[in-house]
Amino acid sequence: xxxxLNGMQxxxxxxxxxxxxxxxxxxxVTIATAINGDFVPLxxxxxxxxxxxxxxxxxxxxxxx
Amino acid sequence: xxxxxxxxxxxxxxxxxxxxxxxxILSESIKQSQSxxxxxxxxxxSGGDLxxxxxxxxxxxxxxxxxxNTAGCYTVKEAVTTAHMAREVFNTDWVKLEVIxxxxxxxxxxxELVEAARILVEDGFKVFPYTTDDLIVAEKLLxxxxxxxxxxxxxxxxxxxxNNPYALKTMRSHFPDTxxxxxxxxxxxxxxxxxxxxxxxxxxxxxxxxxxxDPVAMAKAFNLAxxxxxxxxxxxxxxxxxxxxxxxxxxxxxxxx
Numbered sequence: 001x002x003x004x005l006n007g008m009q010x011x012x013x014x015x016x017x018x019x020x021x022x023x024x025x026x027x028x029v030t031i032a033t034a035i036n037g038d039f040v041p042l043x044x045x046x047x048x049x050x051x052x053x054x055x056x057x058x059x060x061x062x063x064x065x
Numbered sequence: 066x067x068x069x070x071x072x073x074x075x076x077x078x079x080x081x082x083x084x085x086x087x088x089x090i091l092s093e094s095i096k097q098s099q100s101x102x103x104x105x106x107x108x109x110x111s112g113g114d115l116x117x118x119x120x121x122x123x124x125x126x127x128x129x130x131x132x133x134n135t136a137g138c139y140t141v142k143e144a145v146t147t148a149h150m151a152r153e154v155f156n157t158d159w160v161k162l163e164v165i166x167x168x169x170x171x172x173x174x175x176x177e178l179v180e181a182a183r184i185l186v187e188d189g190f191k192v193f194p195y196t197t198d199d200l201i202v203a204e205k206l207l208x209x210x211x212x213x214x215x216x217x218x219x220x221x222x223x224x225x226x227x228n229n230p231y232a233l234k235t236m237r238s239h240f241p242d243t244x245x246x247x248x249x250x251x252x253x254x255x256x257x258x259x260x261x262x263x264x265x266x267x268x269x270x271x272x273x274x275x276x277x278x279d280p281v282a283m284a285k286a287f288n289l290a291x292x293x294x295x296x297x298x299x300x301x302x303x304x305x306x307x308x309x310x311x312x313x314x315x316x317x318x319x320x321x322x
Contacts, residue, residue: 025113037146039150059108060108060116063081
């Protein structure tokens with residue numbers, strides 16, 4: 001299934017968000033997620049389904065003013 | 066002491082963490098500034114390089130209070146969602162709320178800002194709104210539940226200093242009991258000192274330090290300037306006069322002509 005990860009079309013093999021994140025290299029890291037513009041808390045990643053064409057945003061700490 | 070949302074800080078400089086030449090210079094600049102509050106942000110993370118994790122470790126090692134921002138957000142929804150993501154990542158309910166109106170000046174969209182502040186306060190956030198010096202907007206932000214205001218000195222990154230000292234003075238007079246932090250547009254330490262001499266509670270800046278030829282030295286200079294400005298304000302400065310007034314007493318002066 002193809003989704004958009006941070007704006008880039010990406011192939012994923014799972015439908016559960018937590019499994020998708022592991023597949024994409026986000027294991028044991030400090031990130032926050034949103035699907036189609038809606039925040040998905042850490043506690044909900046296991047229970048959140050991701051669908052074909054969904055826009056997944058994965059954000060992490062970055063320099064800011 | 067700077068007292069915001071029930072937390073007290075001995076230092077009055079809030080420092081941004083962006084645009085430093087290297088992580089080592091970032092870290093040393095923050096140390097030399099003696100700042101106790103550092104602003105941070107969120108950006109897209111690649112599962113390949115995980116660049117944000119290394120940055121986060123540097124900030125954590127400094128053991129300071131972090132103030133996440135919503136930089137780059139143009140709508141209420143963007144800002145609110147970003148704030149929620151930041152709360153989870155940084156484990157803090159503090160948020161520097163930026164809702165930008167247009168690209169040339171990065172001026173706050175104050176209408177969206179007030180609405181976003183209202184929503185975030187209801188969601189349990191402690192909101193630090195980046196706003197203009199408009200008094201009515203400031204009133205609305207306080208009514209929305211903000212307990213601190215952050216009026217701009219000048220557009221973000223412009224280094225122009227305090228563009229409208231009259232408006233800032235008016236704001237200080239109108240809100241004598243609200244913590245007011247001048248945020249953005251500061252270029253040199255004298256700008257920060259001027260804000261403190263006017264009675265502002267603190268100054269937030271980033272580019273003026275990070276973009277200096279020697280950020281570490283500039284960080285130290287800002288800390289000294291802010292401390293000097295605070296001392297000057299507390300010492301009750303004299304009023305400016307239009308005409309000269311002799312400082313040397315005239316009584317007892319000899320007649321020698």
